[in-house]
Amino acid sequence: MLGQALAITGINIRSIPERWASSLVIVIGLAGVVAVFTALLAMATGFSSTLKATGRNDAVIIMRGGSDAELNSGLDREQTDLIKQAPGIRAGSDGKPLASAEMIVIAELVRKDDVKNGANITLRGVDPAAFALRPQLKIVAGRNFTPGLRELIVGAGVLRQFQGAEIGRVVRMRGSDWVVVGAFESHDAHDSELWTDINVARTTFSRSGSSSILAALDGAEGFDKVKGGLAADPRLNVDVVRELDYFNGQTKQFRQTIGFLAGTVTIIMALGAVFAALNSMYAAVAARGKEIATLRAIGFGGVPVLVSVMIEALLLALVGGILGAVIAYALFNNLSVSTLGQNFTQVVFNFKVTPELVVRGLVIAIVIGMVGGLLPAIRAARMPITTSLREL
Amino acid sequence: MTKSSFVIANLFRKRTRTILTLLSVIMAFLLFGLLQSVNSIFSAGASFVGATRLVTQARVSFTQPLPLSMLPKLEAVPGVVRVSHSQWFGGVWQENTPLIAFAVDPLRLRDVHAEFVMPDAQWQAFANTRTAMIAGKLAAEKYGWKLGQKIPISSNIYPQKNGSKAWAFDLVGIYDGKDDATKGLASTVYINHDYFDEANLFGKGRTNFFLLKLADGNQAEAISKTIDAMFENSPDETKTQTEKDFNLGFVKQIGDIGLIVRWILFAVFFTLLLVVGNTMAQSVRERVPELAVLKTLGYSDGAVLGFVLAEAFALCLSGGLLGLLLATFAGALVEQGSGGQFRLSPDLKVWLIGVAAIVLMSVAVGLLPALRAQRLKIVDALAGH
Numbered sequence: 001m002l003g004q005a006l007a008i009t010g011i012n013i014r015s016i017p018e019r020w021a022s023s024l025v026i027v028i029g030l031a032g033v034v035a036v037f038t039a040l041l042a043m044a045t046g047f048s049s050t051l052k053a054t055g056r057n058d059a060v061i062i063m064r065g066g067s068d069a070e071l072n073s074g075l076d077r078e079q080t081d082l083i084k085q086a087p088g089i090r091a092g093s094d095g096k097p098l099a100s101a102e103m104i105v106i107a108e109l110v111r112k113d114d115v116k117n118g119a120n121i122t123l124r125g126v127d128p129a130a131f132a133l134r135p136q137l138k139i140v141a142g143r144n145f146t147p148g149l150r151e152l153i154v155g156a157g158v159l160r161q162f163q164g165a166e167i168g169r170v171v172r173m174r175g176s177d178w179v180v181v182g183a184f185e186s187h188d189a190h191d192s193e194l195w196t197d198i199n200v201a202r203t204t205f206s207r208s209g210s211s212s213i214l215a216a217l218d219g220a221e222g223f224d225k226v227k228g229g230l231a232a233d234p235r236l237n238v239d240v241v242r243e244l245d246y247f248n249g250q251t252k253q254f255r256q257t258i259g260f261l262a263g264t265v266t267i268i269m270a271l272g273a274v275f276a277a278l279n280s281m282y283a284a285v286a287a288r289g290k291e292i293a294t295l296r297a298i299g300f301g302g303v304p305v306l307v308s309v310m311i312e313a314l315l316l317a318l319v320g321g322i323l324g325a326v327i328a329y330a331l332f333n334n335l336s337v338s339t340l341g342q343n344f345t346q347v348v349f350n351f352k353v354t355p356e357l358v359v360r361g362l363v364i365a366i367v368i369g370m371v372g373g374l375l376p377a378i379r380a381a382r383m384p385i386t387t388s389l390r391e392l
Numbered sequence: 393m394t395k396s397s398f399v400i401a402n403l404f405r406k407r408t409r410t411i412l413t414l415l416s417v418i419m420a421f422l423l424f425g426l427l428q429s430v431n432s433i434f435s436a437g438a439s440f441v442g443a444t445r446l447v448t449q450a451r452v453s454f455t456q457p458l459p460l461s462m463l464p465k466l467e468a469v470p471g472v473v474r475v476s477h478s479q480w481f482g483g484v485w486q487e488n489t490p491l492i493a494f495a496v497d498p499l500r501l502r503d504v505h506a507e508f509v510m511p512d513a514q515w516q517a518f519a520n521t522r523t524a525m526i527a528g529k530l531a532a533e534k535y536g537w538k539l540g541q542k543i544p545i546s547s548n549i550y551p552q553k554n555g556s557k558a559w560a561f562d563l564v565g566i567y568d569g570k571d572d573a574t575k576g577l578a579s580t581v582y583i584n585h586d587y588f589d590e591a592n593l594f595g596k597g598r599t600n601f602f603l604l605k606l607a608d609g610n611q612a613e614a615i616s617k618t619i620d621a622m623f624e625n626s627p628d629e630t631k632t633q634t635e636k637d638f639n640l641g642f643v644k645q646i647g648d649i650g651l652i653v654r655w656i657l658f659a660v661f662f663t664l665l666l667v668v669g670n671t672m673a674q675s676v677r678e679r680v681p682e683l684a685v686l687k688t689l690g691y692s693d694g695a696v697l698g699f700v701l702a703e704a705f706a707l708c709l710s711g712g713l714l715g716l717l718l719a720t721f722a723g724a725l726v727e728q729g730s731g732g733q734f735r736l737s738p739d740l741k742v743w744l745i746g747v748a749a750i751v752l753m754s755v756a757v758g759l760l761p762a763l764r765a766q767r768l769k770i771v772d773a774l775a776g777h
Contacts, residue, residue: 021674025670028666029667031663032662035659040656067548105452105456107453118631120455172451172629173452175625269419269423272416273663278412279413283409331655337651
């Protein structure tokens with residue numbers, strides 16, 4: 001029986017070029033579904049992996065209690081200094097605690113493809129320790145800012161997506177002029193930021209403390225020590241979160257939103273593709289009515305006919321699925337986009353078409369091919385031989 | 393048999409095929425309706441024309457507060473009738489539900505937001521109760537708030553003087569939009585700025601943005617320039633834009649989703665065109681002898697062309713309209729489910745674009761087979777291809 005099925009399948013597939021138009025409908029339909037599905041989820045994957053890359057497990061972010069995001073948090077000068085001296089913070093190469101007080105200010109830049117609407121960009125004022133805490137961050141052009149001067153360095157993502165922050169340009173904020181002196185790259189969420197000296201930011205924006213403190217943990221018990229130490233101090237009311245958890249937590253809502261969008265769009269498109277596939281396969285079966293009847297007359301069984309039609313549908317679906325994945329990869333992989341992050345500022349990230357997404361896309365294609373092939377296949381297997389032979 | 397019933401009869405000649413094709417067209421237009429609605433939110437072009445309200449914010453970003461002392465200067469600008477101010481409160485309901493909550497001057501809010509209606513007594517109560525809050529009808533219904541209740545709301549930004557971030561306000565009024573267009577906006581919570589300013593631990597006398605009511609929409613652009621020039625080179629430089637632009641700015645912050653949506657639309661339409669086009673071609677191919685008979689009976693080439701085109705049109709139109717109708721229902725469901733936050737329901741503009749797409753598609757898929765039918769030579773066709 002397997003031999004019979006293979007023989008018929010061979011005939012079917014060799015005859016596809018003669019009916020290429022209707023076969024193409026399945027291929028294109030499935031390519032569309034898989035391309036859209038893969039592209040949308042590649043967006044969610046890219047966003048998540050950018051944020052996850054930002055956080056380390058051996059560092060903590062300390063913010064005012066109940067703040068959720070750095071933007072909402074604020075610590076005054078005294079609290080900032082107290083927190084930096086907390087137990088459990090690892091010492092840096094200079095012997096001082098490896099902790100960076102950081103201040104978030106929102107700047108506005110205009111997207112490259114826009115003319116009017118500014119998008120929010122994070123301006124992060126940092127202590128010198130910030131660079132030791134983020135070894136992945138490298139200056140790739142120009143130089144670092146000089147402490148004490150109104151100088152900025154700009155993330156690679158900001159340079160890609162926004163205008164007006166190129167090296168040498170002057171960025172105006174609250175009546176103050178800032179010179180962009182360098183560009184950095186860190187391959188994570190910091191790529192979407194502007195950085196400067198926290199003390200200059202304090203004097204310019206007339207604030208005294210910080211938004212948050214990033215501190216390196218001293219060994220495995222570091223986290224509990226920092227948390228316990230800060231909780232015991234009545235002058236403080238702060239949240240201590242591992243940096244990794246902080247950034248992980250930010251991906252949840254975006255993944256949900258995109259997941260919902262991808263689910264809805266894929267289901268509707270998949271239904272359309274199923275109907276199209278059914279149509280094509282019915283037509284294919286009808287066109288080969290006489291041929292199938294002849295095969296049955298000379299002794300081929302119904303099941304091999306059914307199997308052969310199914311295999312054809314699956315094969316076309318698979319080709320469509322692969323085509324869709326290739327299209328998604330070619331058009332979208334590494335495409336740089338930006339969206340709103342937790343701090344109400346833009347996070348620049350790249351689409352990531354992963355092998356896992358491609359496999360999921362192909363599974364969807366095969367399921368659609370199966371559904372689209374089954375009913376026509378049953379019809380083909382059940383076709384009464386005599387009527388079909390007489391049909392002319 | 394009339395011509396139209398002939399077209400319909402032809403369509404149902406292969407019932408399965410017609411129904412399946414119809415279903416794919418419906419699916420495509422369902423998606424089209426929903427996505428085009430999203431798209432029109434993103435691409436809505438804004439302008440100063442006819443704008444009667446302007447928003448003045450800090451030039452850098454509206455998250456930078458502006459001093460309230462600017463208010464008299466703004467109100468003194470010729471053409472500005474009344475100015476209100478809004479301070480973002482960072483309100484959180486229960487565990488983790490973010491609220492849209494602003495601290496405002498009650499009576500100024502009433503003057504500028506003429507589209508909000510609320511009984512006069514409630515406005516007075518809002519103005520005269522320090523710990524008062526009012527909520528939009530949508531918000532009150534969603535969270536089950538009743539007039540006179542004390543509503544516990546925490547702020548993820550502002551602690552009170554005692555360091556606690558848990559606040560509580562008396563719900564003294566529930567407002568609603570005055571017509572269908574503005575009812576969807578009644579989801580914001582307002583609290584009394586005087587009380588907020590006094591009770592919070594930080595900044596005094598500051599606000600996130602001013603909303604300016606103008607006497608004449610034609611002056612919007614000139615007034616915005618005047619205001620921004622007034623504060624240029626001060627520590628509080630401003631950016632003044634129309635309310636619509638300001639709101640659009642929020643949506644645009646979400647990013648490049650407009651681009652993605654356009655790609656999806658493109659993919660869907662390309663797919664659809666192929667599916668329906670192929671079906672039409674197939675159906676004409678099978679009917680070549682019949683069409684020849686029609687011509688023998690005296691139908692002109694033009695009439696035969698018309699029959700085939702009409703079939704394509706009937707298929708696309710019924711499928712397309714059904715799809716858009718489905719999108720309208722589905723969009724309304726999403727809108728209801730999200731408490732009016734997502735306006736996904738296709739509006740008149742989307743419907744018009746949809747109908748244009750239907751017509752365009754009918755021609756694209758019907759024309760080739762129709763031309764083929766028109767050019768048939770009777771003798772060849774009757775002889776059997």
